[in-house]
Amino acid sequence: MDPIPPKPSEDLSARGYELLVKAVVDYAIYMVSVEGRIVSWNAGAERIKGYSAEQAIGQHLSMFFTEEDRAAGRPAHLLATALATGRAQDEGWRVRRDGTRFWALAVMDLVHDEEGRVIGLAKITRDMTERHDSELQLQELRAQLFQAQKLEALGQLTGGMAHDFNNLLTVIIGASALAARTQDPKRLKELLGSIHEAGLRGSHLTQHLLSFARQRDQQQQLVELENTLHSAQMFFTQALPKGMSLELQLCPPLHPILVDPSQLEMALLNLIFNARDAMQESGTIVLRAENRHLQGEWENLHGDFVLLTVRDDGVGIAPEILPRIFEPFFTTKGLGKGTGLGLSQAYGFIRQQGGTIRVDSTPGAGTSVTLCLPARPREAH
Ligand SMILES: Nc1ncnc2c1ncn2[C@@H]1O[C@H](COP(=O)(O)OP(=O)(O)OP(=O)(O)O)[C@@H](O)[C@H]1O
Ligand SMILES: [Mg+2]
Structure with a gap:
């Protein structure tokens, strides 16, 4: 039997798009009126939310929200945002027809007719x-x-x-x-x-x-770095061999930062241990702290930051391994000596903070690793 020939592409008219949307099963795609009542429904919406088109059309979209979200006015807030700005996006728990919950990523866009009048909103939801x-x-x-x-x-x-x-x-x-x-x-x-x-x-x-x-759980608190770094210096020095010292270079007044102090300490300790391992028996490790205003020169970051740099004059890092040092479990240290997790902890921490980390190294001359942390503006008095 001959296969049915495909239709010419001109046939993909408005009707074609409608059929396409209806057939999509991975996304719930439907229209709601400006009041939030459901106007159309596709196969994805039926699959994800469990309501048939007959059951859904005419209902208010707030029926998919959890009771807590409804009480907090979340559906109304989303609608209002979309109507005011043209678009609203949301991520959170939604409820299926059978009462089970799913994690939804939802986008709502305003739809206009040819004359520019708002005729409703297109809503796309994905089950995440x-x-x-x-x-x-x-x-x-x-x-x-x-x-x-x-x-x-x-x-x-x-x-x-x-x-x-x-x-x-x-x-x-x-x-x-x-x-x-x-x-x-x-x-x-x-x-x-x-x-x-x-x-x-x-x-x-x-x-x-x-x-x-x-x-402890992640406990963000406002940290005044001068104090923290002075006591950290005393503390970390305990972990260094006799011939090694840790020198503090502070450029006060440092901006306060909002971090979990134990994670910050851990990140600094990981950098200091790396510096210790890179140097032979003796030497000085420098821990420097300074404010910096960035205007996009580092990874497109803008605003006030505090830079914390740990510098050593150890063996340095060969250029061919430099791109790999943040990988979890990447280590050049012998079996039982390194786990390769130190820098990946520091990286994870700094990403969580919305900052960045930089490494400058010259083989044979030394390495400096800089944590760049967003500053918290001081309360105005
Ligand atoms: N200051 C440094 N000088 C020279 N090499 C470094 C320095 N910091 C990191 N490296 C290189 O990066 C690799 C990965 O560092 P990372 O801290 O993640 O793991 P590790 O130090 O090997 O193990 P762990 O930190 O778990 O004990 C190191 O094995 C080393 O080769
Ligand atoms: Mg390490």
């Missing part, structure tokens, strides 16, 4: 439930990874801290023994002063360690 679910799983995985990384970093820090605690205890034991023997009130006061100071430093260290270890 699967993607939404896999994104949630990914978020969960990221959170687990973050906790695991933190524990590992904690192990390295406590190693350094045990040593430091020992030093503090030596001061306390020595000074208290001397204090017990001395008759000189001035000397006694000095010795008690050292004991007090060593005690304070020890308690500061434990507090810091505890707050770093605590499992």
